[in-house]
Amino acid sequence: MQQRTAFPVRPNPLGCLLLLLMGVWPTAMIGQLAPQTTTASPLPDDRYKADILVIVAHSDDEPAGYLIRAISDQHKRVAVLDGTRSQAGGNEVGYEQAAAIGEVREIEARRALASIGVFNVWFMSGTTDTPGDNVLRSLETWGHGAALEEAVRIVRLTRPEVILTWLPHFVVGENHGDHQASAVIATEAFDLAGDPTAFPEQVSFPRDRKGIGNLTEGLRPWQPEKLYFFSDASQMAFMKEQGPVYSAMDVSPSLHMPYYRAAALEESYYLTQGETGQAAKVALATGNFKYFQLPDRFILGKSLVGGTVTGDIFEGAVRGPIPFAPVCGYRPQVREGISIELGDPWAFYRKFWPAHGIGHLADLMKVPEIGVDPGGTLELPFLLHNDTDQPQSINLSVDLPSGWTEKAAATQYSVRPQDVYPVWFVLTAPTGNGGNWQQITWQAESRGQTVGSVIVKILLNAEDSRAGWGAGSISIR
Numbered sequence: 001m002q003q004r005t006a007f008p009v010r011p012n013p014l015g016c017l018l019l020l021l022m023g024v025w026p027t028a029m030i031g032q033l034a035p036q037t038t039t040a041s042p043l044p045d046d047r048y049k050a051d052i053l054v055i056v057a058h059s060d061d062e063p064a065g066y067l068i069r070a071i072s073d074q075h076k077r078v079a080v081l082d083g084t085r086s087q088a089g090g091n092e093v094g095y096e097q098a099a100a101i102g103e104v105r106e107i108e109a110r111r112a113l114a115s116i117g118v119f120n121v122w123f124m125s126g127t128t129d130t131p132g133d134n135v136l137r138s139l140e141t142w143g144h145g146a147a148l149e150e151a152v153r154i155v156r157l158t159r160p161e162v163i164l165t166w167l168p169h170f171v172v173g174e175n176h177g178d179h180q181a182s183a184v185i186a187t188e189a190f191d192l193a194g195d196p197t198a199f200p201e202q203v204s205f206p207r208d209r210k211g212i213g214n215l216t217e218g219l220r221p222w223q224p225e226k227l228y229f230f231s232d233a234s235q236m237a238f239m240k241e242q243g244p245v246y247s248a249m250d251v252s253p254s255l256h257m258p259y260y261r262a263a264a265l266e267e268s269y270y271l272t273q274g275e276t277g278q279a280a281k282v283a284l285a286t287g288n289f290k291y292f293q294l295p296d297r298f299i300l301g302k303s304l305v306g307g308t309v310t311g312d313i314f315e316g317a318v319r320g321p322i323p324f325a326p327v328c329g330y331r332p333q334v335r336e337g338i339s340i341e342l343g344d345p346w347a348f349y350r351k352f353w354p355a356h357g358i359g360h361l362a363d364l365m366k367v368p369e370i371g372v373d374p375g376g377t378l379e380l381p382f383l384l385h386n387d388t389d390q391p392q393s394i395n396l397s398v399d400l401p402s403g404w405t406e407k408a409a410a411t412q413y414s415v416r417p418q419d420v421y422p423v424w425f426v427l428t429a430p431t432g433n434g435g436n437w438q439q440i441t442w443q444a445e446s447r448g449q450t451v452g453s454v455i456v457k458i459l460l461n462a463e464d465s466r467a468g469w470g471a472g473s474i475s476i477r
């Protein structure tokens, strides 16, 4: 007869299997599985919980005035994820450039954000600060997949109710491809962080959390509630009634100063940057805060918890978690016959917005717009679609206002059945007419019939807003 001991006895595996199949647990196994001590299972780390997660491209991109209001007077916790280390930026202070300016800008951002109470700040690694205005180029140089994985990780770590990001749209003044890339990735992360099948390694519990070498991350899925966009577009009329507006002239009850002054103090840390740090330094020295007195305007991307479009950013917000809210995703557009559309970012956004439940962004601007310096080159992408079963010859022509010239190029394109032909159209802008809006129409014809047209509004001398991207690189290539 087997003698019982005070120690668990290693059960015979075959015997255990047999007993388990019979629904009987061997005594020794029960002894082994019974909890010896009770250890509390830790909750997600509260030090990283944020009410607002700001996902932007560069140091100094954050909407400082609103964040100061939210932190100081609404007692919100804010975290920031910068998509790059701003290593392509200029330097108003010294010669430090390239990787070195990335190091400088990171510290500027950490000091600026810490000055308003933001201590949880992350910078994506492996991304490249990409001058230009084509979001698709920035997504490529950032490494879209890895950047999205990092954004989803930070959403799950910070568990925000609200995500603030740049506007995923191409508008004059808001043409920086990196800004738009951060907006695209933030929107995708909003929709994926609550999905446990997206980057599932992030939401797998480690086998032994106190041990080393765990290769899963132990985060929890998290569904944010509200998504808002901001913009540094030159013309703000399209943002009217699209979301809340916060006056920079209001006086902070806790700071006893107007938000514009508090914002200038925060931005004064960015001394390598002319349009923020240096401008703030001048404003604080002279008392002329003109550019800091602009209101903080937002566009409601979407809300999963109700609230009004122009109401406060936290209107309707509840302390999470809330259930995962899947978006409909991409649905192919049915095309017939021969058609023409603007390509690259415009074609992308037309698919991206409805796929992510922000289809109303298509209504912000009825006519696409772009800015160009007087005398500058404007390159526009077109897609010629042939959705017939026959080869088609398509002529592309443009009706140019006076002073514009067209770079000589083929104007007739042979498009295979059920195929698309990408065309870059290159124009040179007139040297005069600075500051004027002009409208240019492209026409596609086939067999003597007009089969489609594209109208674009063009701002000559796209003078930028305070925090905007310079007008020198407006053509979208």
Ligand SMILES: [Zn+2]
Binding pocket: 057, 058, 060, 061, 176, 179
């Ligand atoms: Zn920026």
